[in-house]
Amino acid sequence: MLGIIYLLLAGMLGCEASKMLTGEGRSVSGINRIWLMLPASFGVGTLLLTWMVYIISWFFSVVGKAENPLLYGNIIGMTGAAVIMILLSVQKYRKQGSYRIWNIDKTQDKRRLKKEILLFGLLTVFITYMMFYVFYIKDGILYSGLTVYGDYAPHTAMMRSFSAGNNFPTQYPHYGGADVKYHFMFQFLTGNLEYLGMRIDFAYNIVSTLSLVGFLMLLYQLALRITGKMCCGVLALFLFFFRSGMAFFRFVWEHIQAGNLVETLEENTSFIGYTVNENWGLWNFNVYLNQRHLVFGLLMVTLALYLFMDWLEAGTAHEEKGILWIKNRIFSKEGWKSRNLDQALLMGMFLGLCAFWNGAAVIGGLLILCGFAIFSDGKVDYAVMAGVSIFFSWLQSKIFIVGSAMSPQIYLGFLAEDKTVPGVVKYLFWMSGVFFLGLVLMVWFMRRRERAILVSFLFPVIFAFVLLMTPDINVNHKYIMISYAFLTIFWAWAVCSLWKGRNGQSGIQKTMGKILAIVLVISLSVTGIYDFVVIIKGNGPGRRVTVNMNSELTQWLEENLEKNDLLLTPEYSMNEVTMSGAMLYCGWPYYAWSAGYDTNYRAAQAVTIYTTSDSETLKKTVQQEKITYILFEEGSEFEQQECREETIAAAYEKVYETQDGRIRIYKTTE
Structure with a gap:
């Protein structure tokens, strides 16, 4: 419900801003203004409110050291948007004697408008279906189609870094501990909507549908x-x-x-x-x-x-x-x-x-x-x-x-x-x-x-x-x-x-x-x-990547890793670990490489950590790279080299093991 309120507030705020931008009451002959104002209101309002929430959350996290900065960001941001709307409505009521969020354009082509309503109604149904077809949750399992999951991997990791973590100042989850070189505000919006109670597939698909339908309008x-x-x-x-x-x-x-x-x-x-x-x-x-x-x-x-x-x-x-x-x-x-x-x-x-x-x-x-x-x-x-x-x-x-x-x-x-x-x-x-x-x-x-x-x-x-x-x-x-x-x-x-x-x-x-x-x-x-x-x-049945959204591993990582912890894992793409929002030392390298990060260096360091038999080399490399947790998975490889556990297990304390014994996590700091 809070997520819906957020989007409605964004739309109302955007409507007022769009009137200033486009000229209230201005129309072009033969064009129904509603299809200009609807997407403009969504786009401008979402842009303004989301930046407002991000900046406030950043301040409370970085300056105020708050553990839950999105709480303050949303309370202040959404309240501020509501206050702005109230002040504008009061001002317009005093000036005009009445107030409407939307002034109906009397010059609209009503015959064409009916056809356009049908067109965009069908378009919205079609796009919504396609968004959910390739990305949805059923019975606690996230399904992501094979033609799209590769891009969703870094995007969902970024979303969860906000909804389940405290990613301020913002880092890139597949190359944690560094700056963020990849545009991330759309993912922040989706993550924030999940934080406000909207399930991640609904958050991602609703915002995506509104964006695509708005663009097509x-x-x-x-x-x-x-x-x-x-x-x-x-x-x-x-x-x-x-x-x-x-x-x-x-x-x-x-x-x-x-x-x-x-x-x-x-x-x-x-x-x-x-x-x-x-x-x-x-x-x-x-x-x-x-x-x-x-x-x-x-x-x-x-x-x-x-x-x-x-x-x-x-x-x-x-x-x-x-x-x-x-x-x-x-x-x-x-x-x-x-x-x-x-x-x-x-x-x-x-x-x-x-x-x-x-x-x-x-x-x-x-x-x-x-x-x-x-x-x-x-x-x-x-x-x-x-x-x-x-x-x-x-x-x-x-x-x-x-x-x-x-x-x-x-x-x-x-x-x-x-x-x-x-x-x-x-x-x-x-x-x-x-x-x-x-x-x-x-x-x-x-x-x-x-x-x-x-x-x-x-x-x-x-x-x-x-x-x-x-x-x-x-x-x-x-x-x-x-x-x-x-x-x-x-x-x-x-x-x-x-x-x-x-x-x-x-x-x-x-x-x-x-x-x-x-x-x-x-x-x-x-x-x-x-x-x-x-x-x-x-992207049909049998051609989807699945992730257990109720994973105990995901929950443990969410509860135990702090915002500045750096987790060494195999070269993961999208799984229970990335869904925790944890900062990976070196996830699937293509994502970070294409964004401009030096993945070759980190890959070499990760290979050293996973394959060395010298405990001093291990400790020196881990300390140098500021890695706080090492995840070992049975049978895993890094850069086509088999990962070994003996040296890691002898040097560090094991703090977590999955029930099936497949994954073990070691903490490198006291």
């Missing part, structure tokens, strides 16, 4: 604003779920030749793909099921894009042509004069506060807004917005990260095996089919406004093929996914235009247009549809 609104057609908004959502690519066509052709197509389609439970790591599911809906914090960031980014469409539309509405128009956008007073500085400041702050919710989304959003700025009037507002956003991002990095947050370097070609221009073109064709390459042709048939938007949406793709921000180049796929999500609008527009046809066309021409539209939709979505089938099969 804004994507639909953006499509409607760009194209003016509801069918384009609906089709853009369809193309968002089911990606374009050549993998299915090639897959089918190969198995037709082999004579086993039907059996393979029925039995296959792995993602298909012929480009590097495409079979990881890098490009399909699975990304949004396992990287759930990405869509919260995209929600805030899409809100910013929608608001800054005002600036872009003003800039592209001028009648000058060619070089003169470009010159006036860059070298004229009108091109730089501020239009709405308050809105730019607020949006910059909100985007900046998203840096530790999902940094990739913020970078992708700023790249698109950079494209908007080139073609817009009011460039001062863009500069202010970007400056404020970068400042808040920098401030968080200085607080949470020791050293540099990122180490950008030139890395041309992304995952293309051939890094030349022809090689990249070939890669894009096999990876996405006509999706990206076809836009090059499409742009010539567009007006100035649409052309400016499309080019801006491509900026994150260009970034992905030029710069490397983390040790793992695969992470750049998020920038391509960000561009992909927004570019679906233009393919939806192309399909709808072909289907409708133009005035003056003959019946045969219109029929041919409809056929071409159907062929285009199939080519743009069939690979994604098959990927979705694989998601369903690959």
